[in-house]
Amino acid sequence: MFYSLENVVRATDLSGTTPPSAEAILDQALHLVMLGIVERGERFAELCVGMRFRSAGGDAMRDENDDKKTLLDVICKLEHHDKYKFYHSRVVWILNELEKHAPNDVRSHRVVLDRTTTPQISAEEAKKRAAKARQEAIMQQMKAQQASFAINLDDIGDEEDELMEEIDDEGGEQVSFGTCIVCQEDLNSSRGFGALSLIQPSRLLRKQPDIPSSYLNEVLTMKPSLDRSYSSTPTKFPPTQKEIIDSAKQNLAPNFEGFPSSHTKFGLHGSVCTHMMHLECFQVYSISIRQRHRAQATRNHPENIPRKEYICPLCKSLGNVILPVTNPSRTVLNTVPFADWIRAAGISILKSKPDPLMDSLQFKNGTGEFVFWGVQDPGYALALRNPDRWGDVDTAKMLxxxxxVCKSFSQQTRHLRDRPEPEAGDRGAGVYLPEELIGYTIAGIEVAQRGVNVDGGGLVVDNLTEAQMRMVRGLLVCLSRLSAMQFKGRVDEGRDAIRQAIIKRLLPEWSRITLTSFSYPLLLRDPFTILVETAAVAPEMIKHILILTYYACLARTVIGLIYILTKTRSFNTPYLASRSHEEVFGDVRMFFMSVVRHSPIFEHTAMLAFETFGEARIEKLLYQFTLPFLRRAAILCRSILPSAFPTPLLPDNASASPQQQDEYKRLLDMLGIPPLADLPNQDTLQNALSGWCAHYGHSQAASQLNCGVVLEYPTIYRMARLPVVLDSLFGQQDKALTCQRCNTIPMDAAICLICGATCCFQSYCCTDIDYNERGECNMHTRECGGMIGVYFLVKRCSLLYLNAGNGTFALAPYMDANGEVDISMRRGRRQYLHSARWEDVRKTWLNHGIPTIVARKLEATIDPGGWETF
Incomplete structure (x- = not known):
């Protein structure tokens, strides 16, 4: 311990810089010292004070005790060393503990700094202090002016008082968001900082398949609440003989009950790793990453610099952007009754003057979307050339x-997006951020929470982490900054104009009066996207927009359901004897007919659907297909205004009705939305619904075979189903292991756990020779999961994770009777599917954690690459 500390300190003093291995040596040496104090405090203190060692640079001809030091001498010298301030707290603790056993020796050797002398201040620190002094002087002057103004004018208004209070709060103590993981300094408004985040393309969200009817049966047999865990008693491991026999009877061919990849929805998903960093520190860290890539040119690095990727220095998560960090908004919700608010909004629209700039910033195809939120919008590049439009420079850099990053993904994925959008080069081209980034991210969070139990009878929003809500707020800040760039000359940065444009899109009667042309029916748009747009620019009216978008979601679901039911046989679906949610939906048949009455074809089809399926089953479908919208709206509202949307108290089980305990009713109470059963008393909602349905009924979409509305898959997402016993894959079930590309049984099969397809693992028969000799697993990944892939390698009994040309192996969810993993089945013991490990694989996929797992494995090793051949 003595020579470890002495050599490091001496080498540092001679060279003026810290040796390369200094931190590791000091960490280990100080840890041993602390262990000695804890285990043998008194005896160890005697050795530290009494045992002397010859210094590393001592002269052998000098007296024996002249150049000898104790361990206490070296520790005292390390306490105030300029190069090792990071270890100051540990050294102070060591000296304080030694002082308890040898107080005189420690006090005589310990260096006590003179606090009376003024330390030398650096130029940078002097500038900071001078700026702080000027700020305090300005604030004192403002307070003095405020006091004199209050004396002269006794009738000062409440609004002005609130404004000055906000100014006082801003001038006071700065709010800290934690510490930077690089420099360990506070994260506050004095320096720009952000949260480390990853934006990745995703094909997680699923669309409801029309056929077969088994997918519709899953919806009909769902539990009424997705925030409760309905799992039965834990599965025994190893399984019983009866479970093994029952599983052997199940037919897993041809795709292991996997979900078809053709019914997935593309989007961009955002995630955070909970760590934050100053922008200056991030620039330095980025330079170090580039230096590592140059120094290790032959290594397959975990991050890709052209894609702007990096590895979090603390948790080793993959990232490619930094998002702004803000506190929840202090906006006060508009408490005007819904009918009065709509009337006032319509009057303000009538009184407003035409806004040619706002009209030019909306899509020409009549959808009501805004061009400045398209990632390939050429107007953004023009705004960047004018620094006056940037606003906050740090936020502009993060934006x-x-x-x-989003533009790079958008240019490569136009063929995967179904939304009508302008051509490349036109205003508004590319991924639409409110829908395909923020909306998709919130949808991904909601899907991952399905079937996860919420403690204490709460809602899905109570399971959200602070990092997830902070990420949603950061993405909304980026949206508001993009809109502000287009209205830089206006005082409110165009918020009032965008707010009126959103209201015009939702209120068709006011749109007709003001001659606003929306040729695209509202029911063909995702209502949740409009809610995201409102949260970005006008959060004060989100409670009223919630009501409108919810009823738009109901009408849209009616259209999608009729299209699905026309292709489904009623005798293949489970029978429901009676309705269960009459208190929420009221007269379901009347609502369906009012939605489709403007299209004779749809009206006739709806009548046949009710005669065939009955009200009970149709009500159940309406319940389950609209529940995800309420869950996502709750996540959005809790993220931006947590105090305005608290979780309602759950009644006691003894007195609560089944409808009150259902998640649907609890979400309606939280969001303040009147149920559909109360629609006869809502004249304003009836007018809005009539306008939306008439617009859709008279459009071309209503007369086509495909209604234009595709519903999302509302149940809990499952992966492909693997057999309980691994032996089943080598017996009668081997016909399931047939490669669809070469129509042969692979020598080494890989099962895609997302869609259940079988691929040839590193086989020459299925290799893309024209594209870097990619293996079939990589080829299938592009068609199925996009950038990520999860495969079970049958003969190797292991998992393969793929991400953007990289990959890694992981332990399979199979274990023998002793709970041990048998990689490549070398021991030959029978393998059983472990439910807990299988659930971990599913959660990793649902939470978009595969890129981080691959990056962590590659970062921990010197990987040579070659994953594209798999």
Whole structure:
């Protein structure tokens, strides 16, 4: 211990810089010292004070005790060393503990700094103190002016008082968001900082298949609440003989009950790793990453610099953007009754003057979307050339990184997006951020929480982490900054104009009066996207927009359901004897007919659907297909205004009715939305619904075979179903292991756990020779999961994770009777599917954690690459 500390300190003093291995040596040496104090405090203190060692640079001809030091001498010298301030707290603790056993020796050797002398201040620190002094002087002057103004004018208004209070709060103590993981300094408004985040393309969200009817049966047999865990008693491991026999009878061919990849929805998903960093520190860290890539040119690095990727220095998570960090909004919700608010909004629209700039910033195809939220919008590049439009420079830098990353993904994925959008080069081209980034991210969070139990009878929003809500707020800040760039000359940065444009899109009667042309029916748009747009620019009216978008979601679901039911046989679906949610939906048949009455074809089809399926089953479908919208709206509202949307108290089980305990009713109470059963008393909602349905009924979409509305898959997402016993894959079930590309049984099979397809693992028969000799697993990943892939390698009994040309192996969810993993089945013991490990694989996929797992494995090793051949 003595020579470890002495050599490091001496080498540092001679060279003026810290040796390369200094931190590791000091960590280990100080840890041993602390162990000695804890285990043998008194005896160890005697050795530290009494035992002397010859210094490393001592002269052998000098007296024996002249150049000898104790361990206490070296520790005292390390306490105030300029190069090792990071270890100061540990050294102070060591000296304080030694002082308890040898107080005189420690006090005589310990260096006590003179606090009376003024330390030398650096130029940078002097500038900071001078700026702080000027700020305090300005604030004192403002307070003095405020006091004199209050004396002269006794009738000062409440609004002005609130404004000055906000100014006082801003001038006071700065709010800290934690510490930077690099420099360990506070994260506050004095320096720009952000949260480390990853934006990745995703094909997680699923669309409801029309056929076969088994998918519709899953919806009909769902539990009424997705925030409760309905799992039965834990599965025994190893399984019983009866379970093994029952599983052997199940037919897993041809795709192991996997979900078809053709019914997935593309989007961009955002995630955070909970760590934050100053922008200056991040620039230095990025330079170090580039230096590592140059120094290790032959290594397959975990991050890709052209894609702006990096590894979090603390948790080793993959990232490619930094998002702004803000506190929840202090906006006060508009408490005007819904009918009065709509009337006032319509009057303000009538009184407003035409806004040619706002009209030019909306899509020409009549959808009501805004061009400045398209990532390939050429107007953004023009705004970047004018620094006056940037606003906050730090936020502008983070926004530019986000836009460049999203633009790169957008240019490569136009064929995967179903939304009508302008051509490349036109205003508004590319991924639409409110829908395909923020909306998709919130949808991904909601899907991952399905079937997860909420403690204490809460809602899905009570399971959200602070990092997830902070990420949603950061993405909304980016949206508001993009809109502000287009209205830089206006005082409110165009918020009032965008708010009126959103209201015009939702209120068709006011749109007709003001001659606003929306040729695209509202029911063909995702209502949740409009809610996201409102949260970005006008959060004060989100409670009223919630009501409108919810009823738009109901009408849209009616259209999608009729289209699905026309292709489904009623005798293949489970029978429901009676309705269960009459208190929420009221007269379901009347609502369906009012939605489709403007299209004779749809009206006739709806009548046949009710005669065939009955009200009970149709009500159940309406319940389950609209529940995800309420869950996502709750996540959005809790993220931006947590105090305005608290979780309602759950009644006691003894007195609560089944409808009150259902998640649907609890979400309606939280969001303040009147149920559909109360629609006869809502004249304003009836007018809005009539306008939306008439617009859709008279459009071309209603007369086509495909109604234009595709519903999302509302149940809990499952992966492909693997057999309980691994032996089943080598017996009668081997016909399931047939490669669809070469129509042969692979020598080494890989099962895609997302869709259940079988691929040839590293086989020459299925290799893309024209594209870097990619293996079939990589080829299938592009068609199925996008950038990520999860495969079970049958003969190797292991998992394969793929992400953007990289990959890694992981332990399979199979274990023998002793709970041990048998990689490549070398021991030959029978393998059983372990339910807990299988659930971990599913959670990793649902939470978009595969890129981080691959990056962590590659970061921990010197990987040579070659994953594209798998």
């Amino acid at each position: 530019d990184t986000l836009m460049s």
